[in-house]
Amino acid sequence: MKNILIVLVFLIGSHLVNAKTPSNNKTVKTTSEIEKEANAKTNTKKIKVHGMACPLCQSKAEKKFKEVAAVESVDVDMEKMLITLKLKKNMDLSEEKIKSIVKSLGLSFVKVIK
Amino acid sequence: MKKFILLLIIILFPLYSFSHPSSYEGGLDLMGSSHSKYQNLELVYSPKYWLGTGLVLERSPKLWESIAIQLGLLVKRWNLPAAQGNLYILAGPGYGSKFNLKEDKDTDLLYRVGAQADYETRQIYTFVKYTEQRFFSSNNHLYKRLELRAGFAPYLAKFTELNSWLILKTIFINDFKDVIYVPTARLFYKNFLIDLGVDLDGGAQLNFMVRN
Numbered sequence: 001m002k003n004i005l006i007v008l009v010f011l012i013g014s015h016l017v018n019a020k021t022p023s024n025n026k027t028v029k030t031t032s033e034i035e036k037e038a039n040a041k042t043n044t045k046k047i048k049v050h051g052m053a054c055p056l057c058q059s060k061a062e063k064k065f066k067e068v069a070a071v072e073s074v075d076v077d078m079e080k081m082l083i084t085l086k087l088k089k090n091m092d093l094s095e096e097k098i099k100s101i102v103k104s105l106g107l108s109f110v111k112v113i114k
Numbered sequence: 115m116k117k118f119i120l121l122l123i124i125i126l127f128p129l130y131s132f133s134h135p136s137s138y139e140g141g142l143d144l145m146g147s148s149h150s151k152y153q154n155l156e157l158v159y160s161p162k163y164w165l166g167t168g169l170v171l172e173r174s175p176k177l178w179e180s181i182a183i184q185l186g187l188l189v190k191r192w193n194l195p196a197a198q199g200n201l202y203i204l205a206g207p208g209y210g211s212k213f214n215l216k217e218d219k220d221t222d223l224l225y226r227v228g229a230q231a232d233y234e235t236r237q238i239y240t241f242v243k244y245t246e247q248r249f250f251s252s253n254n255h256l257y258k259r260l261e262l263r264a265g266f267a268p269y270l271a272k273f274t275e276l277n278s279w280l281i282l283k284t285i286f287i288n289d290f291k292d293v294i295y296v297p298t299a300r301l302f303y304k305n306f307l308i309d310l311g312v313d314l315d316g317g318a319q320l321n322f323m324v325r326n
Contacts, residue, residue, distance in 0.1 A: 050194060050195050051193025051197075053197050053235055055272060055273035058272070058273040060138045064138070105138045106163035106164070106193075
């Protein structure tokens with residue numbers, strides 16, 4: 001009986017220690033870990049389009065996407081016909097909205113590369 | 115003084131070769147052309163990428179001058195992986211004056227119709243535009259204009275870099291016997307553009323554009 005009680009106490013004790021471990025880690029989280037987590041939450045979307053034939057198209061695309069509240073920054077690669085959107089933390093932009101903006105620019109939407 | 119006025123007119127009438135009768139949703143474009151025989155200025159607002167609405171001022175010195183409403187409709191667009199082709203039609207009513215031999219004005223309503231097609235890649239540019247304008251007075255004077263353009267960019271550049279184009283413009287106007295050829299060098303950086311051209315008669319052109 002004594003042995004059973006010792007084993008039980010040991011098991012319960014070890015369980016409590018294990019349960020506490022994650023919360024202890026949270027309190028000692030480094031700045032780089034916090035930054036990593038924040039970056040993971042920041043979305044980027046790459047949009048493949050057709051029809052961008054001059055640098056003015058690049059300018060129009062940047063201007064239109066920057067007007068969207070969820071968009072933090074826009075990068076247009078005319079070589080690859082890619083519009084890369086960096087979205088704000090915890091914000092998203094639906095494919096339908098992206099299609100609608102691309103259409104308003106007079107370009108053809110091909111796909112979103114995630 | 116005459117040269118100063120001529121230079122002022124040229125500066126006030128910018129030349130914009132990438133002109134489209136409609137641009138992108140909410141886009142505002144100022145475009146025009148200047149030549150001793152022909153001057154044009156267009157202000158176009160595009161509520162949709164396929165529709166442009168605007169005003170067109172045109173004049174042919176000592177012959178006629180007009181102001182017209184322009185509706186530009188994109189009939190077909192070909193969006194290719196690294197190129198774009200467009201077909202537009204243009205139409206609108208206007209008001210203008212035709213000068214007679216005594217340099218008196220006959221002023222009346224007019225209509226203006228036309229079509230435009232273009233194809234461009236990042237290094238090649240081709241363009242054809244036909245417009246005609248008929249005055250209801252002045253013996254139904256019909257003004258017809260056909261413009262062809264072909265150009266290329268010697269190197270590829272981003273929007274934030276200096277872009278250069280060499281463009282040859284060929285213009286046929288029914289009021290004149292001679293065809294007008296204007297070899298043009300274009301430089302543009304971001305939304306600012308400057309054109310330097312000389313026609314075969316030695317007439318210089320200096321043009322600029324600022325785009326919204």
